[in-house]
Amino acid sequence: MKKLSYIFLFICGLLSAQNEVVFDQANTLYNEGKFAEALDKYETILKGNQHSAELYFNIANAHYKLNHIAPSIYYYEKAAAMAPKDEEIMNNLAFANNMTIDAIENIPETSISKTLNKIKNVFSFDGWALLSVISVVLFVLLYLAYYFTFETGKKRLFFTGSVLSIFLTFTALAFTFHTYNVAKNNKPAIVFAQEAQVTSEPNSRSVEAFVLHEGTKVQVLDTVSHWKKIKLSDGKTGWIPETDIKLLNIF
Structure with missing residues (x-):
């Protein structure tokens, strides 16, 4: 049993070392301006079920440099969830949000x-x-x-x-x-569709309530078939195809 434990720890250490090497390679590519190549390296680490604010932040930066609005906001949000007091993450998230089309005001708090x-x-x-x-x-x-x-x-x-x-x-x-x-x-999601029609009922024949664009953050309230009921920060609600948004799945 002890041998199995040692083997498990050895494998974990080996994988961690490999991830560090790949992470350094990705950072080098990013600094050289090869953002797409760096993104591929970062995502390789992510596929290995590795999660950290630093990894999410670097992935978001690469997407931001490539003008990928929705993915950059998505990963900045995930980084912010893990390190909410990190000023650099919050500042970059604010810059990314400035690229969105939808200007949605928050309901004023008492x-x-x-x-x-x-x-x-x-x-x-x-x-x-x-x-x-x-x-x-x-x-x-x-x-x-x-x-x-x-x-x-x-x-x-x-x-x-x-x-x-x-x-x-x-x-x-x-x-x-x-x-x-x-x-x-709390079930936040980011709109990934370039333009998404939000309807009053969970079906394509329903009346259009409003239109959202990529990068907008919403709250998921309910699910019916392949539709998600969402709520905006201004209080508006509606139904959107689940393929048009991506849940943040905050760890």
Whole structure:
């Protein structure tokens, strides 16, 4: 059994080394202005089920240099999902979005909604879940201290702390479930068709609702046969053939 483990680790290390060599070759080709050749090298690594923000970013850069609007935005989005605080990725994504035709405005947020989103984004789902557990443990410890303490001042202090910790527990749990639901329902996609007709019903005989162009980001709400129900950032909804969009499938 140990021999099999060693063989597996050896193969993984060998593949990793090979990918690094190919990645360096692709970077060299990119720097030489051979963007199509570099793209082929990057995609070879991707086909080996390797995923990283750096790889997605370089693939997006190559597509951008080749004026491939939809693929460049697609891979910048995937890179941004893995490294949301990377300024270079976000800046390049903004440049790529400037190449799109569709100008779609976001629905303005209320002040309450902005505040809640800021609080929600302080932690990830795992972070809120961990905070929930910590606050529960803290509540138990403070309550036990309150129960077994007889000094009035300390008893009042422990009681206040236990009340605050249970409030923090319910708050953290609320944001944990909210973050989970947001992530679960988040199904972004990029329009890959040069021009896509969005209809009011999931069939080609339905009335055209509006037209989208390549590179536009949408949210997928539902699927019926070979049609996807999508929603734009301005609130508009409609149905589009599934072949006209590509789900981001964020890792």
